[in-house]
Amino acid sequence: MTIISASNLIKTYKDSVDSSKSFNAVDGVSLDIHSGEIYGILGPNGAGKTTTLEMLEGLKDIDEGDAFINEINVQDYPYQVKQIIGVQLQANEYFDNMSLYELLNLFSALYNIKNDPIELLKKVNLADKAQAKANELSGGQKQRFSIACALVNNPLVLFLDEPTTGLDPQAKRSLWDLVSNLNKTGMTIVLTTHNMEEAEFLCQRIAIMDYGKIIAEDTPQNLIDQHASDKPKEVIGGNMEDVFIALTGHGLRD
Amino acid sequence: MFNSPRAYLTKVFIQIFLRNKQYILFSLILPLVILGIVGLNDGDRDPIDIGLADNANSDLSKQFVASLASNNLFNLIQESEEVLRDDLINGDLMIALIIPADIGNQANASKIKLLVDKSQVQFIQTIKPILDQSLLSIERQITGNPPMFSLFVEDVKSRSQGYLDFLLPGIMAFMLMNLSIAGSGFNVVEFRRRGILKRLFVTPIKPIDFVIAIVLARMVIVLGQLSIIFGFALFALDANIVGSIINLYLIIMLSVLMFLTLGFSLGSLAKTQESVGVLAAIFIYPQLVLSGVFFPLESLPEYIQPFAEILPLSLVAEAMRSIASDGLNMVDIYLNIIGIGVWIGIGTMISTRLFVWKEVAG
Missing domain, CATH: 3.40.50.300 (P-loop containing nucleotide triphosphate hydrolases)
Incomplete structure (x- = not known):
């Protein structure tokens, strides 16, 4: 249940540098x-x-x-x-x-x-x-x-x-x-x-x-299977951290 | 008005305040000390020191000196002219009379020289008419001429009013302004900055409940604080309150409401704790000077008076003074009450327009 x-939530903010954007x-x-x-x-x-x-x-x-x-x-x-x-x-x-x-x-x-x-x-x-x-x-x-x-x-x-x-x-x-x-x-x-x-x-x-x-x-397992199954980690492939990097693809954000 | 979450929050705000013992002490200490100093010094006026050099040393001059000495407004210091001049230059004396050697020469009026320290111009302007008057009455005593006119001063207010009685309503008005601004503006910005406001609004409490709780709590706090000051002035310093104390408290409550809404406006305008401090200073300090709290508005330059009269603190101080010192009732001060009402309207408008209640923590 x-x-x-x-559905389709949107939140818009003004750009803090350029308020026209x-x-x-x-x-x-x-x-x-x-x-x-x-x-x-x-x-x-x-x-x-x-x-x-x-x-x-x-x-x-x-x-x-x-x-x-x-x-x-x-x-x-x-x-x-x-x-x-x-x-x-x-x-x-x-x-x-x-x-x-x-x-x-x-x-x-x-x-x-x-x-x-x-x-x-x-x-x-x-x-x-x-x-x-x-x-x-x-x-x-x-x-x-x-x-x-x-x-x-x-x-x-x-x-x-x-x-x-x-x-x-x-x-x-x-x-x-x-x-x-x-x-x-x-x-x-x-x-x-x-x-x-x-x-x-x-x-x-x-x-x-x-x-x-x-x-x-x-589910976590499905995500690992789909996005990080090729990463060698223990017996089941990579962990969620690998999924995360595979999907978002970048390092430090702030 | 008193639904349970609101009442509980009000209780908590009062509780938080009462636990801040240091703040309570500090907010009371300044008004108590100022009133104490003024109140204890508010009895008989100190006699004014006047230097006197009698160059004539005649019967007439001695009679003159004796009459002057018997006037308890003055405290005569008899010295030679040179010594008095030195005292004036050194600032030990502000005024000295020099009786010429030829006093009593009926051919022309004797010139009694008045040596003054020009830097004390305000003081001399005040003292000169008193001195003139004294000289005239001494002259009449000596010459035996009956006075043609006499000025009989009748105090229409006919009660003893000291500076304390002038100051007390002003100090109370100033204190209620500070406590109210601190209670709304500062609190809101602080609660918002620390995320406390957001935490409260996670619960189903509405912004209006929060505002009413702050207003009620501050009302209780300010009335409590002012009652301590008021009680001290009334019982320890013997201040005179002519008008109705109930009316006085009604004006106080209305004024607390006004300064709370104005404080909320400051809190809505300012985004940080630092900027609310600066804004509050911009709001408070000019009013300290321009609101007739410590001295009458009439002593301000003419052109600034119309502006000074409509300042929130001026309206409050004058209303409170009219009741406390002049015994006026609420109808007599309707203009002040309307003025306070207008400021409440302005404060409410600014704070409801500008304060983003939904996005309280940015």
Whole structure:
């Protein structure tokens, strides 16, 4: 069953140098995400991953195209959509001088619901940090806390924007376990990443974006078979990183 | 007005403010110190030091000196003319009277020389009429002529008003401006820069809920801060409040609303924390000088007065002063209230037009 469907999404920005020119940060993206899957959007920096996500989340206007989450039109009913989704943003800053416990209470209140902060913190393994301030947390703890914030409304869909960027391997593994466990409860998860291992390990399906367009979409194994089967790696050919380079074809982006 | 997410966010904003003890202390300390200095010095005027050299040393001159000395406006310092001249040059004295040797010569009026330090021109202009008046009454005492006219000063306001009573509404107006601008403009830019605003709008809260929460929270904060200042002036410094305190608070609330909308406008215009600081300075400092907070607007150059009168802070300071010092009611200051209303309209228009609520984090 489809829970997120988007057709031909376009987001246009003015060129920051020459304002008479404009470019499409997202250029005709169509998505069909199934209920209960972990769907990954892969791509180099500036490919349009975050913009696509924020259009689906109702944080950015959709210039052209349509998006539906659980059959609700995002453009027409952004507040209804926000009720049923959880969002973890790239930036994880919160009000100063507030404990994690208080922040979770605040976020629950913004949905006009009550949700036990301790239960939420237990889910992300931070129950002992309930009275700590957000800026006292380590990188991995901060990411886990931001997932706890995204869970306050028991969302149908959880959006994670580069959840493991900047984390050490242990913190990364612990976050993967968390995401897998949430997915096992039936939650649909959409994440962006440029970590190939993460895409391969977590995602049931992957879309690869470049220059605002989706240039490939399939299961990790199918993508490897199609685009990187000739690369010698272990017994099954190359890994997702090889797929990525084969498809986007260039090195550093910024 | 008080749906639950809004009320909760309001509570959180107040809570955040109350936990910032250092900010609370610093924002209170300056107004308290200024009022304290003025308030404690607001009793009797210090007598003015006047140098006096009696070159005549006659009965008449002695009588003159005795009458002058009995006037408690002046503190006479009797020295020789040379010493007084040196004191004037050194700046130890601002004014000196020299009684000529031929005083009392009825053929022509005695010229009493007034030695002054010209750099203190403002002071001398103020003191000269008082001095003239004193000389005249001394002359009448000595000559025994009854005065033909006498100026009887009747204070129509007939209450004691000191500089403190002038300053208090102005300081409160200035403080409410700073607190309101900091609470809207600075907060919005800071929350936007750190991505906090975006995080809030991930939830189904609407921009209007956020704005109302900030306005309500700031209202509580500013009223609390001003009440501390007001209470200090009222109870510790014996300030006189003639008008209705309820009216005063109504004007304060209206003014907080005005400066919050103007602060949101500054926050919408400025993209970075640095530029909001500069914008706020451009907004605040001219008003500090041009709004009659520390001295009356009438002392400004004529051509700038019409402009100064419509500044937001002028409207507020004058309205508050009219109530606190002159006992006027809300109807009497309707022009100020309309002016504040117009600024609220301008602030609301700019901030709603320019602030891109959807794309809060760029």
